[in-house]
Amino acid sequence: MTKPRDADDVRQAVADAAAAGTPLEVVGRGTKRGLGRPMQTGASLDLSGLSGIPLYEPDELVMTALAGTPLADVEATLKAQNQRLAFEPADLGPLYGAPENAASIGGVFASNLSGPGRLRHGAARDHLLGLKAVNGTGEFFKTGGRVVKNVTGYDLCKLLAGSHGTLAAMTEVTFKVLPIPEKTRTVLIFGLDDGRAREAMSAALGSPHEVIAAAHLPTSVATRSSVAYVSGAGRGVTAIRVEGPAPSAEHRCKALREELAPFGATEELHGMNSATLWRELGDARPFVGDPRPLWRLSVPPTEGPQAIARIARTMQAEWFYDWGGGLVWLAVSPSADAGAAAIREALGGGHATLVRADDAVRRAVPVFQPQAAPLAALAKRVKESMDPKGILNPGRMD
């Protein structure tokens, strides 16, 4: 275990490991170690010592944080200025038994896990403006900047976002922040099946009301919500969120309730209840403390319910939809391959990630969607361009 105190320590540690050919586990605060293929590494590079916020300029909507800074610190600092991360980072730690709110900001970007707001505001990768990192040969490099509009050179921020520490060890990230909207309202529609819910979400997202998030919870998942309006419904619950200045959020909520009334009975959630519901969904809380393998499917929104119908014919499963139907969280009964073959076969497009399963299962089946041969070969060359000796999180995304 190496715990660098600063970026130069990171550079030295990686350079030493590269020289010795020692594979490194690159880890932020270690909340999502169960995500990805199990690895054989000789040492851990623990980045939690790189903590702090060297730059925060609320008027410029920008913050720079060292990679190991707790996400909770970042969010608290932003909240004090009435700002936030609009992509709503998903806190998946509890899925793996880690405590809540324990992730690092570097880990958030390295895994590019965005919450319900991703639909409107973009993913973590869309908010990452610049970074500093150490590549697999122990070289310290930077990319991007601190301004939103920047096309100077290749956008390596996008490449590193979601690379799960397999390309470089990030030491510092600079990202866009946004104001917290004055008011939030969530419209609930009761009693829809998956297909009708998909239509209702499409209608809402095709409206001019600037819908921020749209999700659907089948009955069994809805009952596990801590929001009484949702858990007490005894039916499927479809949720549509709007935000904005008070008069506008209220106007949008009212207009949506009218327009969606033909789908079923509606209700509305205000600030606290709304925030609670969307946090539960973003963090996949309905499946926390659950032993079942868990999948995360990203699909064209209209194809989600069909894919799920095909999957549900072949295995015991439970699921809910986010991102207007484009994201499906799917828990299945334990099996040797966690249903991988049938699930990937059922997809009409998009990809399926085995977010949670025993090590043995994640060794047996690809955690990430297998890619076509030319693309897989290209991805391998990209990996080698940053980590030629393959020492950073080796095999984690294979």
Added chain:
Amino acid sequence: MALRMPAPDQDVLARRREIVAALREIVPGEGVIDAEDELRAYECDALSVYRQLPMVAVLPSTTDQVSRILRYCHENRVRVVPRGAGTSLSGGALPLADGVLLGLGKFNKILDIDYANRTVTAQPGVTNLGISTAVASSGFYYAPDPSSQIACTIGGNIAENSGGVHSLKYGLTTNNVLGIEMVLVTGEVIRLGGKHLDSEGYDLLGLVTGSEGLLGVVTEVTVRILKKPSTARAVLIGFPSNEDAGDCVAAIIAAGIIPGGMEMMDRPAIHATEDFVHAGYPLDVEALLIVELDGPKVEVDHLIEQVAGIARARKSMTLRISQTEEERALFWAGRKSAFPAVGRITPDYMCMDGTIPRKKLPEVLARMRELSEKHRLRFCNVFHAGDGNLHPLILFDANKSDELERAEKFGADILRLCVEVGGVLTGEHGVGIEKRDLMDTMFDDVDLAQQLRIKCAFDPESLLNPGKVFPVLHRCAEMGRMIVNKGHLPFPDLPRF
């Protein structure tokens, strides 16, 4: 114009006839152009001070043809320069004397409109505005709106990661593209993304967007479309100084308001545009802000009042709120015609494209005035104030002995200044050849070597658009131990910081 490009490969030039014949095998009929007078149409893009005839131009119409062209060029070590509509302001589509100019103009069809998933799939030669037009009857549009949107293509937008006046609220191309089909230099066809969100595996779509034609040739694009906001209104605000206007911009953002667009012009730009389009701009102000709010009427009215209040508390001299759609369009007419308006008052101008942290604007404007005196050239400024993207226009006359040279030095000084205050060389126009030799003001050797190794992962022989973006090309085999040389022309004397 002295600009160092990769030396033409004499062996390739000697094989020109054979190469043309091979291309005709792939693209029959008029799709292969080798007559000099017809090649003139491709000798430059919108950065027209640099011109070069390509060896041959080829205009394929199918992905399979693109694949076979690239495979042939790869196997025969022939360089390729992809081209969309040729509207690049950074020379991204400047041909090579020994290169095949690969025009995507025949890829001009919209393939799929999917309202339920809110996507459009189009061939890369469809114009940016063409996408919005195709879905306008249903009340949808494609958000990024570069000012050249009637001509520029969606494929070119991907290459350059184009922005526009609404990018503060709606993002750049990279935030709005969902998927592409792309042909690698080997001729292999890959698909990245689709109608779903977020990539699986490495985000190569994000990497390719803005890569200026160096990594592959895009043959199909899927973008996200949005429903048009029900209302949009603009406020026109005049200020006694650039500092006051800058303060107002910061205060609007600090109040938690993200306008659909927030543009600023300085006094010379106001006068040039008012003389041209008579938009009714006040002529006694030093700086003019256009702030546009969009959304439901109730929200727009609410925010317009807030913005007006903020402006009045910050020394605004004039303040007009658009009352009709015609008036809103008129407010924008001046801003959107700023370049041609400036073209009327000067024989030549050079458009720069740096981005700075917003709050540095007064400092940067003051120092640009000093630079203007130093280089003895006039300039004016249009500014995407919301996201800090500056477009200083340097006025000069290329027919006067050294004015072009002075304009280039002035431009280099401006970009150096942008980097010095924490900004970047280019916000939306791309590096191309124009800013290529300034890359080392932002990046050190290690940073650039890392980017070049990415290039090698896609194109190890450096056949795709070589000479663009990076100062000096090295063979990929040398990359492990290479040192990137300092740039040379046309900005020879820049220090590093």
